[in-house]
Amino acid sequence: NAGVTQTPKFQVLKTGQSMTLQCAQDMNHEYMSWYRQDPGMGLRLIHYSVGAGITDQGEVPNGYNVSRSTTEDFPLRLLSAAPSQTSVYFCASRRGHETQYFGPGTRLLVL
Amino acid sequence: SQQGEEDPQALSIQEGENATMNCSYKTSINNLQWYRQNSGRGLVHLILIRSNEREKHSGRLRVTLDTSKKSSSLLITASRAADTASYFCATADSNYQLIWGAGTKLIIKP
Numbered sequence: 001n002a003g004v005t006q007t008p009k010f011q012v013l014k015t016g017q018s019m020t021l022q023c024a025q026d027m028n029h030e031y032m033s034w035y036r037q038d039p040g041m042g043l044r045l046i047h048y049s050v051g052a053g054i055t056d057q058g059e060v061p062n063g064y065n066v067s068r069s070t071t072e073d074f075p076l077r078l079l080s081a082a083p084s085q086t087s088v089y090f091c092a093s094r095r096g097h098e099t100q101y102f103g104p105g106t107r108l109l110v111l
Numbered sequence: 112s113q114q115g116e117e118d119p120q121a122l123s124i125q126e127g128e129n130a131t132m133n134c135s136y137k138t139s140i141n142n143l144q145w146y147r148q149n150s151g152r153g154l155v156h157l158i159l160i161r162s163n164e165r166e167k168h169s170g171r172l173r174v175t176l177d178t179s180k181k182s183s184s185l186l187i188t189a190s191r192a193a194d195t196a197s198y199f200c201a202t203a204d205s206n207y208q209l210i211w212g213a214g215t216k217l218i219i220k221p
Contacts, residue, residue, distance in 0.1 A: 100146075
């Protein structure tokens with residue numbers, strides 16, 4: 001199993017540009033989530049999904065969209081990038097309340 | 112807002128010593144989980160303790176949970192340089208959400 005994969009690893013955007021961060025898992029987990037982690041901080045939940053076709057907002061959803069058309073994929077879209085969205089983004093998946101598996105992260109710099 | 116609050120925020124000890132980190136939370140939980148994050152990397156799950164458990168061991172790790180005090184501790188015995196990392200606790204509530212603390216940065220000095 002590849003686990004949770006994320007692409008790209010690094011990205012530089014200009015203010016106002018849009019992009020999609022990709023996330024995929026091959027463990028058939030129903031629950032997937034996106035977090036951002038700012039320097040020296042913990043994780044903040046952006047959006048999450050409890051199954052295909054179901055998404056919901058987390059703590060910091062503004063400026064981001066998600067969709068869950070399949071169990072495996074959970075892309076995160078930045079609609080109009082802002083410098084405040086400079087961060088490291090982690091995708092994660094799990095089954096129910098159990099162990100959460102994280103992807104390697106995407107480092108995003110918005111100029 | 113962060114439910115889990117780790118204490119201390121940073122800890123520096125000599126290799127071979129034991130390291131203890133604490134986590135406090137505010138609401139009822141289904142379980143509490145500890146994760147490790149090496150610099151610039153993703154988080155790795157260490158141990159999960161359910162709300163009806165009081166203590167759990169995994170290798171050099173020992174986790175305790177006191178639901179009456181809404182707190183947990185992570186003990187790493189006989190620390191090694193490779194244990195240098197940030198350690199996070201996360202609490203799972205009944206709504207499928209994990210709520211994270213800000214982490215404890217552990218430095219093991221050779």
